[in-house]
Amino acid sequence: MTLEEIEWNTEDQGRGADCHIVSPFDGQPTGIIFRICGPDSLAAQRAQLLFNDERVEAAEGSTGRVSAAEFESLYIRHLARLVVDLTAEETAGKRLALSTENLTKLLRVPWLRAQVDEFAGNRANFAPGGR
Structure with missing residues (x-):
């Protein structure tokens, strides 16, 4: 692998790849598709730095610790920052808008978050x- 190929792949990872969510009950497609940027993309690197900064900031309280609930919220926000696009329905026939609020709602579902992670x-x- 050449330096040029490595640099191209890092840039390409920023465009993302489709993560097709399947039902945890029967393994069938749910129709929910997250386009996720790759771990070597600049967007993922920025998201990781923000996540680290938020963890440090959260730990700067009186105990110097981050609760499990706070860590989970921080991690959900981190995962949301990796999403480039979303295909999902809010109701039958109405597409769910790509927003931090909607991503957070979806990623709070443990089985869905596990697949994205x-x-x-x-x-x-x-x-x-x-791909």
């Missing part, structure tokens, strides 16, 4: 020619 962290999903 696993996809986002797997570089194979963002390999050249792998």
Whole structure:
């Protein structure tokens, strides 16, 4: 792999790859698709820095610790920052708008968040020619 290929892949990861969410009950597609930027993209690097800053800020309280609930909220916001696009329905026939509020609502669902988290962290999903 050349430096040029590495740089191209990092840039390409910023465009994202589609994470098709499946039902945890029967494995069938839900119709929800998150386009996630790759872990080596500039957007993911910025999101990681913000996440780290927020954790430090949250820990600067009197105890110097971050509660599990606060950490989960911070992590959900982190995952939301990795989303480039969203395909989902709010109600039958009405597309759900891409917004931090809507992403946060969706990502608060544990089985859905687990799929997005696993996809986002797997570089194979963002390999050249792998999409």
